[in-house]
Amino acid sequence: MENIPQIPRQMEPKVEVEGSKSSLWGQVWRRFIKRKMAVVGFLFLTMIFVFSFIGPFFSPYTTMGTNPINAHQPPSSAHWLGTDHLGRDVLTRLMLAGRISLTVGLGAMVLSVSIGGILGILAGYYRGIVDQIVMRIADVLMTLPGLPLLFIMAAIMSEWRVPAEHRMYIVMIMLSLIGWPGLARLIRSQVLSLREREFMLATDALGLRDRRKLLNHLLPNVVPILIVTATLSVGGAILSESVLSYFGLGVVPPTASWGNMINAANSLIDFTNRPWLWIPPGVAIFVTVICINLLGDGLRDAIDPNMKGR
């Protein structure tokens, strides 16, 4: 023992910190930028965010108030995507709708990841009665068809007389109530296998408290899979929001969302003769969700090359 040359004290931690950084997230990053499709998706997604959140500031039009003389203009140099039945500029509305749809997608993701993540970790770690309760609830929720469940919740919550501009928060809650069981199941199964690993045995041996075990040791190991699932679930949430809003059960006018803008297609004249009212928001949803899926897919391959495409 004594004969082995000691590594100078100062060097040791430094090497380790650098090593650990480049070995996990650094590698992930290097693998990620190699996936062209994922990078393209990420760049497009950034553009969509800029378009929605910063775009309206550069628009010469407001969507407040109406201008009936200007109603139903086809696309022109003044109104690139024409105007709607109240004379509002469709392009500006499209940007503002993007804010709502993206926020709902992200908000629903954050909520369902929090609920599903916490419950999944608790169920997987404590097992026993906690696990039984959480998983039986998840089972029941997953047995029920999703769309009817959303309709029911929408009908119940519409009774609360939430003002139109706050409806988006209701939609977030609804979507996360549907979304958490799947996530909880996934995280639980991860935790069940992680908790048997040596590093968790070590935390037992060290006599760490549960809080530290869960937050400092278990959680970081679940984060990669959580990031991937979370990314992909944003796309799903945006799609669900659009369906609900299209049927008038989600975000309601005058607040624009991509889904309720497509609602214009319900009037026969707008449907056949004024496609500029409902095709752009549909294309916006389509492009956004494609980009999110490409990004999520790239992240998955980058984070864990072994679970490719699953």
Place this chain on the structure above:
Amino acid sequence: MGRYILKRLAYLIPTLIGASILIFFLYSLVPGNFIDGDPNLTAERKAELYALYGFDQPTIVRYFIWMGNLLTGDLGFSLQFQRPVTEVLNNYIWSSFIVAFASLFLTWAIAVVVGVISATKQYSLYDAVITILVFAAMATPSFFLGLIVIKYFAVDLGWFPAGGMTTTGADYTGWEHVKDVLEHMILPVLVLTMLGIGGLTRYFRTNMLEVVKQDFVRTARAKGLKERVVIYKHALRNALLPAITLFSFELPALFSGAIITEQIFNWPGIGAIYMQAFTVRDYTLLMGFTMFIAVLTVISNLIADILYGLADPRVRVK
């Protein structure tokens, strides 16, 4: 295996009871009632109807009455149709079924072929194009795809009827009627197939890629078998095996109707009827339908587990 199935069956009961409780109490929280929907009713007549249909009882009591009837196979009486719910379901499920069946068949047939070819030619141009199409299919909102398809194929080109199940006013019989229905089916089936094909193609592609990497495929190649035989006889079989679970999960979709697509195409299936019943708050029909789907889902999950246990004995050991 027998014990395994029994254990799984025992698991179903609490899940179904939980589902029935959730379904009943959620619907009872929904504001509005079919009877309140008629503005011409006097207060006395309303009270009379409430008593007649049992709406005056406390929710808990109503749950047990509903549950009791459910156990005898009685789903209750639809107020909107003035018929037993089972009869209404039976009337509309089959028009949903033919559309769902046609699209399920097409989806699986196309997805297997496209996915497997895509996997054998990994990183080729064909594979890249398919991957892009798959992502496109998974990102399209169903109602928007429906609208676009109607706009181009029905309105602009006029090739197919825009909605409904039969031509209005025409009284076809026999072969003519079948042809008419088929013509109306094309667009909804097209939309459902396009929506479903993305995920499935991707699934078969991944499965195939994984199988091709395994040792027995290398052995087959080393034996000097033709590449065609290796891929389509040895590898394909093993790639298809896990899909039987997926197939079982699709079973409820055959009967549950496609709410959105049926609504867009005005197809008289159970999905469209559900939407209609929801607007008039025909609770017995709504609850009956939701419970029916829940039972189907649970059964198909069980079938998936059993089939998978049969196909891959390693799973059963747990």
